[in-house]
Amino acid sequence: MCGISGIYELRGGCPSIKTIEEMTDAMIHRGPDGRGVWVKGPVALGHRRLSIIDIKGGEQPMLAMGGAYALTFNGEIYNYLEIREELEKTGVVFRTNSDTEVLLQALIKWGSNALPKLNGMFAFAFWDSARNIMLLARDHLGIKPLYYHVDPDRLLFASDLTAIVCHPAFERKVDMKALSHFMTWRVVPYPYSIYEGIRQVSPGGFIEVDGDGRVTQERYWDIPLDAPVGTKTDQEYREELEGLIQDALRLQVRSDVPVGAFLSGGVDSSTVAYYMMSAQQGKGNTFTIGFGDAESDFDERRWAKDVSRHIGSRHFEHMAKAYEIEPLLDAVTWYYGQPNGTGLPNYFVSAMARQHVKVALAGIGPDECFAGYRRFLAATKPFIFPYGGDSENIFLRSLVSFTPQDKKSLFTDDVYESVKEEDSIDFIRRQNSYLNGVNELNKLCCLDLRHYMLNDLLFNLDKMSMAHSLEVRVPLLDYRIVEFAMTVPEHLKIRNWEQKVLMKQVMYPRLPKHVFLRKKHGFSLPKEAWMLRVEAFIRDVLCKNVIERRGLMRWSSVSQLMDEVFNCNTRVSWRAANNLWNVFAFELWAQKFIDVSHVPTTPPNVASIEFG
Numbered sequence: 237m238c239g240i241s242g243i244y245e246l247r248g249g250c251p252s253i254k255t256i257e258e259m260t261d262a263m264i265h266r267g268p269d270g271r272g273v274w275v276k277g278p279v280a281l282g283h284r285r286l287s288i289i290d291i292k293g294g295e296q297p298m299l300a301m302g303g304a305y306a307l308t309f310n311g312e313i314y315n316y317l318e319i320r321e322e323l324e325k326t327g328v329v330f331r332t333n334s335d336t337e338v339l340l341q342a343l344i345k346w347g348s349n350a351l352p353k354l355n356g357m358f359a360f361a362f363w364d365s366a367r368n369i370m371l372l373a374r375d376h377l378g379i380k381p382l383y384y385h386v387d388p389d390r391l392l393f394a395s396d397l398t399a400i401v402c403h404p405a406f407e408r409k410v411d412m413k414a415l416s417h418f419m420t421w422r423v424v425p426y427p428y429s430i431y432e433g434i435r436q437v438s439p440g441g442f443i444e445v446d447g448d449g450r451v452t453q454e455r456y457w458d459i460p461l462d463a464p465v466g467t468k469t470d471q472e473y474r475e476e477l478e479g480l481i482q483d484a485l486r487l488q489v490r491s492d493v494p495v496g497a498f499l500s501g502g503v504d505s506s507t508v509a510y511y512m513m514s515a516q517q518g519k520g521n522t523f524t525i526g527f528g529d530a531e532s533d534f535d536e537r538r539w540a541k542d543v544s545r546h547i548g549s550r551h552f553e554h555m556a557k558a559y560e561i562e563p564l565l566d567a568v569t570w571y572y573g574q575p576n577g578t579g580l581p582n583y584f585v586s587a588m589a590r591q592h593v594k595v596a597l598a599g600i601g602p603d604e605c606f607a608g609y610r611r612f613l614a615a616t617k618p619f620i621f622p623y624g625g626d627s628e629n630i631f632l633r634s635l636v637s638f639t640p641q642d643k644k645s646l647f648t649d650d651v652y653e654s655v656k657e658e659d660s661i662d663f664i665r666r667q668n669s670y671l672n673g674v675n676e677l678n679k680l681c682c683l684d685l686r687h688y689m690l691n692d693l694l695f696n697l698d699k700m701s702m703a704h705s706l707e708v709r710v711p712l713l714d715y716r717i718v719e720f721a722m723t724v725p726e727h728l729k730i731r732n733w734e735q736k737v738l739m740k741q742v743m744y745p746r747l748p749k750h751v752f753l754r755k756k757h758g759f760s761l762p763k764e765a766w767m768l769r770v771e772a773f774i775r776d777v778l779c780k781n782v783i784e785r786r787g788l789m790r791w792s793s794v795s796q797l798m799d800e801v802f803n804c805n806t807r808v809s810w811r812a813a814n815n816l817w818n819v820f821a822f823e824l825w826a827q828k829f830i831d832v833s834h835v836p837t838t839p840p841n842v843a844s845i846e847f848g
Contacts, residue, residue, distance in 0.1 A: 238296070239263030239702075240308040240382075241282035241399045242361050244370045244391040246449045251280035251390075259392075259399040260284055262837040265571070266310075266395060266702045272296050274306060278447070279363050279370070281308040282399075286705055288312065288491050288595060293332030298340050304365050307340040310395050311358035311380045312709070314487035319353060343371070348442055351456040355487065355716075357709065359437070361393060368447040376457045376715040378426070378439030378690045381698055385434045391445045397429055397573035402835045409433075410830065412654045415788070419638040419646065419818050420660035422577030423691040430574035430825070439690060459682050459718060461674050466725035470741075473728055476720060478742050484714035485511040488597065496521035496593040498585055498708075499551070501539025502756065503739055504599030504608075506547075506747050508711060512597055513547045522549040523589045523596065525581055527556055527762055539754060546748050552592065554845075556584045558769040563842055565773065565824065570839040571703040573829075575822040577637070577814060579696035580761050583703060587845050590704040600693050601712035604684040605721035607677060607729040608736040608756065611635070612684075615676040616730050627676050631683060632661050637814045646793045646819070677726050685718065703839075763817060764801075764808040771802050774820050777827065786826065794819055 241259040243251040256273050260282030264271075267284025274281045274297040283296040297308045313319070316335035319342055324330070328341050335356075342350040343362045348371060357379035362371040372393055374382045384393040385400055392400045401408050414428040427435045437443055440457035468476070489495050489512060497509040499522040513520050524540035537553050544551035561580065568583055569575075589596045603609055614621060614630035621630045640659060644652055664687055671679045694710075701708040728738040740752050767774065775798065783791045797819060800812040829835060 238286055238310045239266030239284040239395040239399070240310045240359065240361060241394040242308060242370070242392070243280040243403070244363075244445060245278040246388065246390055246445075246447060248278060250278065251275055253280070255403060256280035256282045258402055258837060259394060262399045262402050262835075263394070263396050265705055265839065268705050270295065272308075274299065274303075276303050276306075277365070279306070279365075281306055281361060281363065283308045286594070286707060288493055288707055294334035294336050296336055298334075298336050300340055300344060305340065305344050306363040306365075307336065307343065307360060309336050309339055309358065309360040310382075311356055311360075311375065312488075312707075313339055313354055313356040313358060314490060315353075315355040317490075322353075348373075348444075348454070348456065351442060355714065359395060370445045371442055372437050372445075373442035373456075374437040374439055376440045377685065377694070377713055377718065378436075379694055379698070379710060379713065381695070382437040383429055383434050384437060384443070386445060386449060386451055387433070388449060391449075397431065397434060398570070398829075398835060398837065400434055401431060401829070402837050406433075408830055408835070410788075410826070412651055413658050415651075415822065416643060416647075416655035416658070417660050417663065418575055418577075418822065419643055419815075420636055421687075421691065422637050422814060422818055423695060424574055424576075425664070425687065425691045439686075457715065459685060460722050461671070461678070461682070463719065463723045465675065465678075465723055467723070470728060473724060473738055474742050477717070477738055480714065480717050480720055481507065481511060481712065481742070482514075484711040484717065485515045485597075487714075488709045488711040489515045491595050493594040494521070494592070495595045495597065496523060496589055497549075497597040498522075498589070498599065499524050499540045499543060499549070500536045500599070501541075501543050501751065501754070502536070502599070503736065503743060503747075503751055504602045504712060505540075506543045506599075506751050507602075507739070507743050508597045508599045509543065509549060510547050510743070510746055511711075513549055518548055520549050521589075521592050522547075522551050523585055523592075524551070524553040525556055525585045525588070526553060539750065542748055543751065552588060554584060554588045556581070558766045560584075560845060561766060562770045562773050565770070566828070566840040567842045568700070568703070569821070569824050569828055570836065571699050572825070573699070575818070575825040576696065576699075577818050577821050578692060578761075579700050582696050582700035584845070586701040586704045586706045586708070590706040593706075595707045595709065596701070598697060598708050598710050599712060600689065600697065600710045601717065602736060602739050604689045605681060605712075605718055606724070606736045606739050607681060608739075609684070610735075610756075612677065612680055612730065612735065613733075615680055616726075627680060628665065628683065629661070631680050632664055635688060636661070637811065637818055642815065646789050648787055648790055651788050675726070677729055678722055681721065681729075764810065764813040767801060767808070767813055767817065774798070774816070775802075777820055777824050782823065782827070786823075789819065 267286045269287045270285040272283045281297040313335040316338040359380040359382035409432040411432045441455040444452045526535035526537035611634040614627040797816045
């Protein structure tokens with residue numbers, strides 16, 4: 237896991253070495269083990285390294301043929317040994333044992349046709365001097381981020397937004413549509429970033445930028461929608477899924493450093509931990525975060541500890557406390573690089589895991605692929621939801637924070653006029669209009685993979701783990717498992733009121749029975765309760781003078797939101813807490829990144845969390 241950055245001057249100039257160094261060093265947390273920069277002609281590439289495979293031989297940017305080709309690469313190619321063997325049969329000779337060199341030689345040999353051969357989590361830039369083309373590519377499901385900005389003068393790209401916006405020629409402006417979508421979803425959705433002019437490379441896609449600044453976008457992979465469903469017996473589906481999980485874990489424990497796993501005691505994280513221990517001959521660490529007796533519904537330590545005993549892992553746990561949050565908020569905002577309404581639990585568990593391992597595994601994926609969330613019942617039992625419409629509308633409404641009417645009250649007239657034509661739910665619908673005609677349950681699975689998982693879960697996991705220089709892999713998001721999930725019939729995803737049926741059937745003989753009986757709970761913070769304990773800080777950030785001077789939101793609406801949360805005589809509602817947190821998260825980010833003459837390229841100092 238690493239951080240990458242780059243500049244491609246489109247008018248023939250030479251990039252500044254000082255600038256590419258500053259862009260690269262803005263991501264030192266992503267790669268504390270080394271920095272590499274390379275400048276030649278119109279191109280500058282930067283790389284911060286977190287060394288995982290071939291610790292001595294994987295330095296980057298990596299060059300071939302005297303700099304005719306150059307690569308800066310973030311992530312892992314899990315099947316690099318198999319691709320290396322294929323390349324060696326064609327006469328390619330390798331000088332290192334790294335997956336970086338395998339990727340470089342694959343791109344030289346096959347160009348963008350190499351991308352479908354890759355199994356991994358990655359984002360990279362490949363410079364081909366003969367064609368004067370910069371290729372930017374991202375893994376199948378968007379596990380690794382990659383942002384870019386193109387104007388008539390240059391292409392800028394990086395793993396983190398801060399590395400782009402610290403370029404002296406970049407003008408920092410809020411993208412109002414992105415702000416509107418953030419208020420709805422608590423995250424900034426693909427392809428947006430919070431900044432005007434910065435976009436994300438598509439998951440499963442790549443862009444090519446030539447010397448005239450022309451941008452070509454293509455996909456090398458997408459979730460298969462035409463695969464036949466229900467052509468096998470239930471037993472055949474169970475055997476195939478088990479084989480895919482085992483092979484994904486076999487590939488993803490490849491590392492020259494220790495590997496551990498996040499463990500909540502739920503089906504998915506327990507599955508990952510179980511097969512990790514099997515792949516590592518019964519050795520491995522597991523890590524759990526709890527939130528104490530006062531928030532016992534959020535505390536999963538007892539479940540995780542039982543699973544750990546069952547599989548024989550060396551187990552670590554931490555009880556996060558409300559007083560730990562306030563000192564972290566400035567730093568977490570910096571690591572995100574844009575406003576975000578979720579994610580602190582990942583910060584805590586990553587901080588603890590990094591004290592013991594350099595690589596951790598997480599259980600993201602099966603809820604999205606195999607219909608594990610309650611909202612998937614919109615496909616089979618829409619009558620249980622309070623809002624009407626088709627299953628897609630019900631599904632999306634369940635994720636909404638600010639409604640269109642809420643935003644009309646929140647935003648000033650000028651801002652609302654600029655964003656009202658792009659309704660946030662319609663925006664996601666249009667993005668996924670290609671799903672029309674797909675069976676209802678698979679349609680919702682695709683929506684979750686392309687929206688909630690991409691924009692929320694994976695974004696948070698990357699930013700909060702990288703804050704601690706921890707590589708986190710997600711084996712149950714192996715693209716082969718996603719492809720397989722699209723062929724699974726509905727009764728093996730939802731049967732009556734039981735969800736994620738097939739996953740449970742595969743794991744039932746292998747895990748403690750309580751794993752399958754406990755109520756599902758997301759990996760989240762007791763936000764409603766904990767917000768009350770940082771009231772003074774939130775009120776200080778959302779002061780009247782600042783809100784009115786910025787001119788984006790009405791003070792009366794912001795004040796009313798604070799009253800609903802802080803002056804409430806009953807239990808604070810989920811929606812009120814989320815809406816206020818969204819406003820707070822945006823304003824805190826704006827004060828750190830918009831209201832300053834120079835972008836801060838190092839995070840605020842934070843006292844270390846004490847882990848028992």
